[in-house]
Every structure is written in C-alpha cells, then in structure tokens.
Amino acid sequence: MDLLFLLIDDMFWAAIPAVGFAMVFNVPKQMLVYCAVAGAIGHGFRTLTMQFGLPIEWASLAATTLIGFIGLYWSRKHLIPRPVFTVAAAIPMIPGSYAFATMLGLVEMNSGGFTYQLLQTVIENGLKTLFILIALSFGLAIPSVLIYRGRPIV
Numbered sequence: 001m002d003l004l005f006l007l008i009d010d011m012f013w014a015a016i017p018a019v020g021f022a023m024v025f026n027v028p029k030q031m032l033v034y035c036a037v038a039g040a041i042g043h044g045f046r047t048l049t050m051q052f053g054l055p056i057e058w059a060s061l062a063a064t065t066l067i068g069f070i071g072l073y074w075s076r077k078h079l080i081p082r083p084v085f086t087v088a089a090a091i092p093m094i095p096g097s098y099a100f101a102t103m104l105g106l107v108e109m110n111s112g113g114f115t116y117q118l119l120q121t122v123i124e125n126g127l128k129t130l131f132i133l134i135a136l137s138f139g140l141a142i143p144s145v146l147i148y149r150g151r152p153i154v
Helices: 002-024 029-051 056-078 083-093 096-112 116-147
Strands: none
Touching (some): 002 083, 029 083, 056 116, 083 116
C-alpha cells in the first residue's frame, strides 16, 4: 500500500512540471494532457524501478525510453512531432538536486578550502548528474533509432 501511495504521489507531482514546460514550449492545449500523462508515467516508472533496486541512472534510461516509445506512438496517432510529448515529459527527471550539490561543493571548496571528502562529494554528484543527463538524452533517442533505423538518411 505504501508503494502505491508513493507512486500516485510521485506521478501527480511529476505531471505538474511536465505541463508547465509544455506550456513554455507552446504545445497545443489539446496535447497538454498527453504531456502530463507521459511525464507522470515516466517519473512513476523511474520511481518504481528504483524501488526494486535499480540505480537512478539506469532507471532514468528505462523511463525515458518508455516515454520515447509512448511519444512515438502518440506522434503517429495525432500527426504531431514526437518532441512535443517527450521533451516536456522528460523535464521532471532532470537531476537538479545532484547538480545543486555539485555546485554547492565547488563553492564550498573555493571559499572554505580543499578537503578530500569534499572533492569526493563533488565528483560523485557531478558524475551522477552527468550520467543521468546522458541517460535522459539516450533514452529519448533509442525509440527513434530502433523504429526508423531502416530508413535511408537522404
């Protein structure tokens, strides 16, 4: 029961920034619901996979790949470009807390002095941020590469 409540809560709060960024990108009003659903499904799937022990980097890759396939289906169904759905849905998974911790550690290192523990924290958070961002970009690209790989380039 706790896992179900966690997923519903997580999906609700992930849908809000997905719609917000979709509105910033001038997504048509009729498609905002799809952006919210895709953002909620993606973030909920990431949370679910993390609850089963998958690291956040791999969970982000799996969730954005799922978002990519959903967006690919909806883009064909509604004849709208795929990034309309997928980019806004992936925004809630941006690793802001890890990036903030990295920058905070760098500032602390600059003002308070160098320690190996602080350097270790900065490197861990920086690499985690980098790998999550790489997972997000590859996850959104994987469905298109798999589906459209037989088409000629020109």
